[in-house]
Amino acid sequence: MNTKQLISKRIENIDSNVVVLFAIFIAVFIIMAFLSGGNLLQISTLQAIGFQLPFLGLLAIAQMGPMLTGGIDLSIISISNLAGIVAAKVLVDMSGGPVILIAIVGALLTALAAGAINATAIAYMGSSPIITTLGSMIFLEGVTLVVTKGNIISGFPKAFLAIGNGAVFWIPIPLLIFLLVAVVFGVIIEKTPFGISTYMVGSNETATQYSGIDTKKVLFRTYMTSGFIAGISSLVMIARFNTAQSGTGFSYLLLTVLLCVLGGVSPNGGAGKVIGLVIAVFILQVVSSGFNLIGLSSFLAKSLWGVILIGAIFLNKYLTGEAYG
């Protein structure tokens, strides 16, 4: 095989969708940089983007697993809020000992426990993902309200706040956390047997079951993973704003579904790459930061987002000659 063949083979292997997305990102970035009179290119602006994007980005990754199996997780925001409140309680009420470590472990365990509700009902009782997670979303949000009585918990140790506000060589720590989670999740989902069976469940659950894979176990792990990543997002969130409260971030819920679809995850399940999702998250953040710099309404950005998604779906349909799935 000569070099030319190798190169063309390499190009074939890259998802055309990812290439299109990357082109859109470059285009959006240039347009926004131009319209904002170069303000977008300032280090402080880029850094701000790096601080703002990880929370939504982590939630979008949490949404991706369930969507790959053809499901959905509406409870990720509630899980994130509950985990954040548990961590906040530990940070504020406990004194002495490795408080920060306990807070982090507590948040992640809480998220796993909450994820287990969804995972058990969906995998082992065969409940519909959309209704199960709708129920747990409302239930867990209620728990956060009961725990906090609607109050804000704030005032965390400085060392903890670094998770949300620190930087290493000007690179925001939350951004590093987001990228790390994306890489680890990407490797697990795209390279390991568990990950590949996730895709298989999404494209044809019955056939996967007959091929000898324990689909229930796959579904169980998927929703546990989703809860766990939502737990990580909670730490970034409360550390960034130095507060935890119930009801935070619900406007992000439906946005995570949009991000997955725009990032190339098939709404019917079975297809999608993590890199596509990461690029989609960057596109969204550049558009909203750009709109902010130009002084345009964030609501206009929101509606544009709907248009972009419908446009991308149509484009994909007519490029490939068929709909998703």
Next chain:
Amino acid sequence: MTQILKKSEFYIGLAVLLFGIVLSIMEPQFLTLSNWFDLLRNNTFLGILALGELVILVSGGIDVSFTATATVAQYIMGIVLTKFIGNIFLAFLIPGIVGVSLGAFNAVIIYLTGVPAVVITIATLNLYYGLFQFLSGGEWIYNLPESFRNMAQTNILTIPQEGGWPVSLSILVLFWLGAIVVTWFILNRTTVGRKLYAMGDNQEAAKRAGFSIFKLTLFSYSYMGFLAGIAGVMQAAQTQVIQPNAIVGRELDVLAAVIIGGASVFGGRGSVLGTVLGVILLAIVRNGLVLLGVSSYWHSVATGLIILIVVVLTALQRRRRKAQST
């Protein structure tokens, strides 16, 4: 008798009855006419939206954009009523037309793309609401005309109470009743209704039977849009002010009520009776908690638990049915 025991409506009805009895014993205030009249009036808005979502779920779809539709519809109505003509018939005509248009747009996009309705309606929720917030600037509309206020304050029934204020039933409840009757008629007494059930049960089979999937999709989403428009009027009539951010965010509450009422997100199942009972069950649980003086923080816990219980019960029921059939 065994037929009745298999129906999900039976169990929801039973739950409503049980909660009702417990609440009446614990808090005599619960079973008063004035409490029930208020409860019905306060849930007219959700009740009408739930009927629209029922029709969509029956047809095998799902819609989360209707809160944006209701908001846009009531706002355009508010502008026309306050700036142009304060005609009460326009107050219903305009939201109806706006609702049908936005619903039809959803249907066209869903049909053309073939992408799951939940994704498309999330996109149109963003599109409608974002554009609306941008254009309206988020401003409230206060000075609704006299005719609109009079309509909202009309009572269809007034019952004098001994040694107290008379109790009256608001005209708004009549619109809920109207929506119940019309939706029931469509689903149970027309061919369109039968076709919607068939399409929800198995779209491929419905297509082969010669049904127009496009027309049926168009009908169900337009009907949802229409009811969303009317529900928008109800909400404005109740609060006498149009507030751009009052409705959006409640879409999943409505979905929850319909699901509790026995409709399935897999399509082909659900009834008007079940949906009405689902709305009432959620309403009396909240109402009961308020009367019992339980902190409002517990409302969501209760609602979420009810949904999770329904989820588990239906899953077990499905499993039993499967075991019987094999």
